[in-house]
Amino acid sequence: MCKSGMSTAGTSPLGACPDNHRADEYTMTTIKILAAVFTLCLVLIAAFVARKTHLPGRIKKAEEFLENEDIQKASEIVKKLLYKYPDYAPARYLRARILIKQKQYLLAISELNGVLGIAGFADFVSEVDVHYHLADLYHDTQQWQKEVEEYKAILKFNPDDIRANHRIGHVLYRQKNYGDAREHLLKAYTQDPSLGDCLLPLGVSCFHSADHTNAEQYLLKSLEAASDPSEAQYYLGALYKSKKDYETAMRMYNAVRKDRRFLVGSMRALGEIYAEQEMYDEAIERLEEGLGGLSGKDEDRFRTVTFWPSVTSGPTRSPRRCTTGRRYPKPTRRIATQKRNSTTTAAYWTTTTRGFFSPPLSRNCSRSSPKSSPGSTTI
Structure with a gap:
């Protein structure tokens, strides 16, 4: 190793040591590199922060x-x-x-x-x-x-989300998925009772879920808030009819009979109530009024039936018979039967899953003696 004050070959006694010189150069280079890296890091950080x-x-x-x-x-x-x-x-x-x-x-x-x-x-x-x-x-x-x-994705984040339950409940109600609609609407309404538009769907959904107690509660509340109470009244009529509270049911049905949306259904229900009370003339009047509410489009879904009018005295009337050539479902229910002086009078009608009546008599209707037993269907 080179010592101070001593000469070596190729160097003067006072010259700098070559090893020390190289070490100083290496140190300076390292410092410069570190300074450059540090500067670059600062620039990158500044750019990142700026962005x-x-x-x-x-x-x-x-x-x-x-x-x-x-x-x-x-x-x-x-x-x-x-x-x-x-x-x-x-x-x-x-x-x-x-x-x-x-x-x-x-x-x-x-x-x-x-x-x-x-x-x-x-x-x-x-x-x-x-x-x-x-x-x-x-x-x-x-x-x-x-x-x-x-909405289901939203409910994964928060199952009690009011808006999601409210909206999905209404969508499911429109799809007639009453069970799931009831569950979601109940969550929304329980947390926010100001959601008055939940009342009618909740009442109808409870009615279709056989929860009549809550159905009555929600439907009655919806009457107070709704601008159009017809649908609530119609379902309340059905609810009271199932409880055999015929007086209240008839009041509800009579309130909606002027609304074409519920004319057919309400007249059918009133006909059933009158028949249950053995008021057959009134039952037939209501059914005929319901028949008059059918449109031609609805008429095509039904089969013409033989209709026996009510009689109180005198000879038995011949039934009116129609042959329209259309195909209708077979009659499914007899609503009224009455025996007077060995004469049976009855009213029949056909229904479908939508609850319509059989169609009104067409132009080629005629009166003729029956070829089958009372209440039979002819085409």
Whole structure:
């Protein structure tokens, strides 16, 4: 090793030691490299921070434009951001909201589903909000089943979500899925009793689920809040009829008989009530009134039946018989039977799953002596 003050070959006594010189150079080089790496790290960190603060700032500015209905400026900002960062989730989500404002629902659906496919999108965008938007869009485009699926996805995050239970309950009610509709609507209404539009669907759903106690409660409450009480009155009539509270049932049915939606059903029910009380003339009058409420479209679903009018005295009348050539289902029920002086008078009608009556007599109806027993059907 080189020592100070001693000479060596090729060096002066006072010269610097070559090993020390190399060590100093190596140290300086290392320091320079570390300084460069540190500087680069600072630059990268600054760029990262700038991006993190700059991009949300641009998104916030675009959101302000969107809230002020300045869709053009909002779109320009989003377009520039997506040009540099195509998978930037907040920009994609904001573009979907812009498309919704523009009523381009199918494009918005595609954009929102694209957001759900971006890795880590939940760090920037609420997944629940995305599902809410998709549910609304599927509703507006009448894609009911997909709407239900979105609400189910929302309920995975929060089974007691009021809005999700409220909306999915109404969708299931429209689909006549009364059991599931009742469950969801009950969750929503229990948490928020101000949801008055739950009352009628809840009452009807409880009625079809044989929960008559709660059905009566919700239907009566819906009468107080509804602008059109006809549907509630109709179901209350059916409920009281099942309890054999005929007086109240008749009052409900008579209240809705002027509504064509419930004319046929209410007249049928009134006919059954009068027949049960052996008031056959009144029963036949109500049934005939119900027959008159059928349209030609409904008439095609039925088979012409022999109708025996009620008689009080005198010879037995010949039944009216129609031959329309149409095919109708066979008669399913006899509503009234009365024996007077060995004369049987009866009224028959046919029903289908929709609860319609047999059609009114057509033009080729004629009176003739019956070729079969009373109440028989002729074609």
